[in-house]
Amino acid sequence: MARYNPKETEPRWRKAWADAEAFKAVRDPGRPKYYVLEMFPYPSGRLHMGHVRNYSMGDVIARFKRARGFSVLHPMGWDAFGLPAENAAIERGVDPKAWTYDNIDRMRAELKELGLSIDWSREFATCDVAYYGKQQAWFLDLLERGLVYRKESVVNWDPVDQTVLANEQVVDGRGWRSGAVVEKRKLNQWAMRITGYADQLTDDLATLDRWPDKVRVMQENWIGRSKGLRFRFHFAGEGPAEGLEVYTTRPDTLFGASFVGIAADHPLAEAVAARDPRAAAFIEACRKGAATEAEIETAEKQGYDTGLKVKHPFDPSWDLPVWIANFILMDYGTGAIFACPAHDQRDLDFVHKYGLPVRPVVLPPGEDPATFAVGDEAWTGPGVIYNSRFLDGLDIEAAKAEAIRRIEAQGDGEGATVFRLRDWGVSRQRAWGCPIPVVHCGKDGVVPLPKSALPVAHPADIEFGKSGNALERHPTWKHTTCPVCGGPATRETDTLDTFVDSSWYFARFANPWADEPIGKEDADYWLPVDQYIGGIEHAVLHLLYARFVTKALADDGQLSVREPFAGLFTQGMVTHETYRRQNGEWVEPKDVELEVEGKTRRARLEGTGEPLIIGDVEKMSKSRRNTVAPEEIFDVYGVDAARLFVLSDSPAERDVQWTTGGVQGAWRFVNRVWDEFETSQPPIPGTEKTVTGDLAGNLRRQHHKLVKAVTEAIEGFRFNSAIAYLYSFLTVLKTHRPEGRVGELAFAYQDALRDFARLIAPFTPHLAEECWARIGGEGMVVAAPWPVFDPALTEDAVKVLPVQVNGKRRGEITAPAGAEQAAVEAILRADPEIGAKLEGLTIRKIIVVKDRIVNIVAA
RNA sequence: GCCGCCGUAGCUCAGUGGUAGAGCGCAUCCUUGGUAAGGCUGAGGUCGGCAGUUCAAUCCUGCCCGGCGGCACCA
Numbered sequence: 001m002a003r004y005n006p007k008e009t010e011p012r013w014r015k016a017w018a019d020a021e022a023f024k025a026v027r028d029p030g031r032p033k034y035y036v037l038e039m040f041p042y043p044s045g046r047l048h049m050g051h052v053r054n055y056s057m058g059d060v061i062a063r064f065k066r067a068r069g070f071s072v073l074h075p076m077g078w079d080a081f082g083l084p085a086e087n088a089a090i091e092r093g094v095d096p097k098a099w100t101y102d103n104i105d106r107m108r109a110e111l112k113e114l115g116l117s118i119d120w121s122r123e124f125a126t127c128d129v130a131y132y133g134k135q136q137a138w139f140l141d142l143l144e145r146g147l148v149y150r151k152e153s154v155v156n157w158d159p160v161d162q163t164v165l166a167n168e169q170v171v172d173g174r175g176w177r178s179g180a181v182v183e184k185r186k187l188n189q190w191a192m193r194i195t196g197y198a199d200q201l202t203d204d205l206a207t208l209d210r211w212p213d214k215v216r217v218m219q220e221n222w223i224g225r226s227k228g229l230r231f232r233f234h235f236a237g238e239g240p241a242e243g244l245e246v247y248t249t250r251p252d253t254l255f256g257a258s259f260v261g262i263a264a265d266h267p268l269a270e271a272v273a274a275r276d277p278r279a280a281a282f283i284e285a286c287r288k289g290a291a292t293e294a295e296i297e298t299a300e301k302q303g304y305d306t307g308l309k310v311k312h313p314f315d316p317s318w319d320l321p322v323w324i325a326n327f328i329l330m331d332y333g334t335g336a337i338f339a340c341p342a343h344d345q346r347d348l349d350f351v352h353k354y355g356l357p358v359r360p361v362v363l364p365p366g367e368d369p370a371t372f373a374v375g376d377e378a379w380t381g382p383g384v385i386y387n388s389r390f391l392d393g394l395d396i397e398a399a400k401a402e403a404i405r406r407i408e409a410q411g412d413g414e415g416a417t418v419f420r421l422r423d424w425g426v427s428r429q430r431a432w433g434c435p436i437p438v439v440h441c442g443k444d445g446v447v448p449l450p451k452s453a454l455p456v457a458h459p460a461d462i463e464f465g466k467s468g469n470a471l472e473r474h475p476t477w478k479h480t481t482c483p484v485c486g487g488p489a490t491r492e493t494d495t496l497d498t499f500v501d502s503s504w505y506f507a508r509f510a511n512p513w514a515d516e517p518i519g520k521e522d523a524d525y526w527l528p529v530d531q532y533i534g535g536i537e538h539a540v541l542h543l544l545y546a547r548f549v550t551k552a553l554a555d556d557g558q559l560s561v562r563e564p565f566a567g568l569f570t571q572g573m574v575t576h577e578t579y580r581r582q583n584g585e586w587v588e589p590k591d592v593e594l595e596v597e598g599k600t601r602r603a604r605l606e607g608t609g610e611p612l613i614i615g616d617v618e619k620m621s622k623s624r625r626n627t628v629a630p631e632e633i634f635d636v637y638g639v640d641a642a643r644l645f646v647l648s649d650s651p652a653e654r655d656v657q658w659t660t661g662g663v664q665g666a667w668r669f670v671n672r673v674w675d676e677f678e679t680s681q682p683p684i685p686g687t688e689k690t691v692t693g694d695l696a697g698n699l700r701r702q703h704h705k706l707v708k709a710v711t712e713a714i715e716g717f718r719f720n721s722a723i724a725y726l727y728s729f730l731t732v733l734k735t736h737r738p739e740g741r742v743g744e745l746a747f748a749y750q751d752a753l754r755d756f757a758r759l760i761a762p763f764t765p766h767l768a769e770e771c772w773a774r775i776g777g778e779g780m781v782v783a784a785p786w787p788v789f790d791p792a793l794t795e796d797a798v799k800v801l802p803v804q805v806n807g808k809r810r811g812e813i814t815a816p817a818g819a820e821q822a823a824v825e826a827i828l829r830a831d832p833e834i835g836a837k838l839e840g841l842t843i844r845k846i847i848v849v850k851d852r853i854v855n856i857v858a859a
Numbered sequence: 860g861c862c863g864c865c866g867u868a869g870c871u872c873a874g875u876g877g878u879a880g881a882g883c884g885c886a887u888c889c890u891u892g893g894u895a896a897g898g899c900u901g902a903g904g905u906c907g908g909c910a911g912u913u914c915a916a917u918c919c920u921g922c923c924c925g926g927c928g929g930c931a932c933c934a
Contacts, residue, residue, distance in 0.1 A: 003893060003896085213863075214862095214863060214864075214928085214929075217862070217863070217929080217930090218929060218930080221862085221929080221930055221931095222930090224933065226933075226934085228934080246934085247934070248934060249933095249934065250934075261934090301932085325932095326932090327932045327934095328932080328934075329932075329933065329934090331933095332933045332934075333933075333934065336934095337934045338934085339934085340934095344934070345860090345932090346932050346934075347934085349932090418933080418934090419933095420933055536928085536929090539929085540929095601869095601870095601884095648872095648882075649871055649872070649882075649883090650871065650872065651872075651873090654864095654865090654872090656871085657870085657871060659870085659871080659883075661870090661882090661883045661884070662871075662882080662883065664883085665882055665883055666882090668897095669882090671893090671896095671897095672897095675893090675897095718873085720871095720872070720873075721872095721873060721874090723882095724872085724873060724880095724881055724882075725873095725881095727881070727882070728880095728881065800878080801877095801878090802877075802878040803878095804877070804878095804914085804915070812878070844914090845914065847877095847914055847915080849876095849877060852877060853877040853878080853915090854877090855877070855914055855915060856914090857914050857915095
């Protein structure tokens with residue numbers, strides 16, 4: 001018998017699938033559609049194990065759904081714009097475009113080696129002019145609708161690299177590349193009005209019932225909707241005539257007010273600073289102190305009394321002081337608050353420092369109003385309002401409503417909803433991105449280009465390799481004419497955030513050849529994505545942006561769906577043990593020799609034998625050097641074994657630990673499966689009734705149970721369980737091998753093999769084809785329907801019932817399936833072993849759980 | 860601090876209100892023309908702790924302990 005040879009079989013089947021165009025997505029009105037999509041990769045040039053796992057999961061679903069009769073769309077593309085290409089250009093003097101397309105070629109070849117059931121005819125990269133030109137088209141549509149606008153905003157500016165940096169590119173206040181101290185700069189930036197959809201984005205989360213709760217909670221927190229009251233304080237004496245507007249979620253506690261606070265960069269604070277040097281100094285100190293996020297969070301509460309006073313909205317004779325405070329954020333609400341220290345911890349900390357009054361107005365349940373006092377902890381729980389005149393006796397919600405009603409009646413404000421979410425700044429001062437299709441004209445200002453001028457492509461001779469924006473530096477590209485007046489104008493040299501590129505690609509896949517950005521008819525057929533698969537790190541970035549863009553394009557009539565992803569699955573990462581030398585240097589797994597002695601494991605450096613420290617299990621990463629290259633694994637064990645292992649060892653949503661032993665176990669399974677098929681002999685027709693026996697019936701029952709279990713496990717994303725069932729069924733096959741080619745068992749065995757080949761196909765597709773061909777299956781497995789099970793055959797005719805006496809297992813009996821109480825009791829009485837156990841005991845009660853267990857309660 | 864997830868064999872994980880399981884690892888033996896291999900058998904578990912509900916709890920409920928993740932001066 002020959003060993004299974006993946007190097008020969010795997011490429012052969014991939015070619016057969018490609019020749020048959022087995023994965024071409026076709027609109028078929030006769031079948032239900034299913035769109036399965038994995039988050040498309042950044043073309044770094046190299047496939048890693050995380051890709052193997054992610055795309056294998058999508059492939060299992062795609063192959064399974066195809067076999068179940070769905071018309072499946074399973075496409076692939078490239079998230080190809082972005083900084084790594086420009087950095088490679090700067091570091092190595094290569095052209096970002098050439099670098100990116102080379103990487104795509106390499107990664108496409110590697111992905112194809114994985115044997116994924118992808119319709120490659122739909123492939124595109126976001127850096128294709130054919131793609132980003134369409135993006136420019138809908139950008140103009142949203143601009144026209146007012147969903148894109150320019151705004152002055154504060155950004156992180158790297159003075160050495162001459163570019164804006166994203167927040168995550170600022171490390172300890174310095175640019176991650178240049179090391180220069182990052183400056184805050186106000187720049188005119190393009191932004192998308194995602195806040196206009198904040199309510200819908202929150203409300204519609206409730207419709208996403210096939211999303212993980214975790215992601216929905218994260219989005220809800222990120223959008224941060226809060227309902228409250230926006231109102232105006234009137235100044236007592238000196239102060240601006242328009243008053244001071246504040247926002248609060250606790251209007252019920254207005255009678256507990258102690259002071260009014262404003263942010264250091266509030267306009268009023270600046271006005272005060274203009275005539276009060278000490279106020280100016282305080283504001284300056286606040287700005288300096290707030291260098292990093294961590295410092296802001298831990299900073300001590302500080303304030304400065306402006307000397308201004310405002311009147312309490314419900315009592316004009318009650319004055320409240322106005323303080324500038326370092327813990328108030330200018331960009332949330334109105335940048336000003338009223339402070340109720342008894343029921344807000346921040347306010348309490350503040351007044352303790354500055355000796356301002358604390359007036360409790362919410363009485364916690366069970367407390368006495370005469371004695372209740374607030375110490376170091378503010379009371380933020382439920383209670384009854386007191387010390388609050390007309391609000392006394394109300395609960396918190398009723399008091400909020402009443403306070404809002406009164407303020408509205410006075411004309412001082414109204415109930416308001418405020419969001420934490422900010423508009424999405426999409427300008428990037430980088431050349432390797434989608435150019436923004438507008439020009440700046442000295443006469444007409446900012447002018448959108450007409451669609452006939454699209455696409456606005458990059459110049460061919462773009463000069464990278466220096467810091468800053470290469471589009472800005474290009475000698476001729478930006479000089480053009482104004483579409484309105486025909487006079488000289490300059491092109492916008494900012495490009496779009498790459499998250500814009502990825503916020504609609506799933507819709508483009510429906511028809512990547514369409515003249516319009518989205519081929520409506522095809523999009524209406526394929527969307528929404530039925531199953532989206534990707535990492536949880538995009539919970540509030542890509543997944544939120546894509547939802548927003550979908551809604552915006554739907555409102556523009558370009559899409560019919562209002563949510564892009566009906567089902568979301570967030571997969572775990574691939575991890576590996578880490579190894580370090582005594583000097584702390586990380587060592588790659590392939591240079592490590594492991595030895596096991598009893599229960600302890602030791603690691604040595606291959607070659608020198610130097611003892612190594614075995615470290616934590618962590619996500620595979622270059623920095624820890626704990627990566628295993630997929631191609632090396634494919635080379636030794638084949639693609640199927642690698643696919644099988646990354647799906648088998650952990651639940652799909654959790655991390656999987658890569659181990660050599662694990663992949664070897666998968667490889668052994670592949671070989672044992674092949675052995676089973678290769679040594680099998682087809683039964684001789686017409687001989688089924690010649691020999692019968694228990695084995696055949698038993699095999700059929702186990703076989704049908706397997707079909708049921710694997711089907712349900714795949715439906716529920718429990719790939720590891722599905723594989724575990726397949727593993728154990730192999731043992732069943734081995735113990736039910738027929739002796740010859742005649743008799744009932746030979747037929748039952750053949751039937752089991754036929755279904756087994758189809759059940760393993762989503763996981764090990766090449767092996768499945770090879771096995772299928774070996775037993776003379778018709779056509780290819782990719783075109784074969786999914787096995788069905790006979791529910792009657794998934795039940796055993798005879799059940800083994802454990803017998804408990806007072807809850808402890810004391811023996812077992814066999815009973816026909818479905819045996820009722822009386823029948824089981826009869827069997828019990830006839831059983832001598834059970835009788836012995838009951839010697840000297842009085843039976844009080846016999847509990848029979850049908851087909852499961854018997855419990856005798858005795859004393 | 861708030862929210863969520865997790866805790867079952869040495870490791871990675873299934874599982875169920877009713878007999879505790881798989882793969883890897885470990886041990887014994889067999890095979891030595893599948894051989895940088897294959898096979899048989901086996902050991903190994905107070906199912907994180909305590910209490911409650913129940914005839915019966917690893918599973919349900921409560922509290923506690925430990926690990927991981929997200930959010931966090933958002934008024």
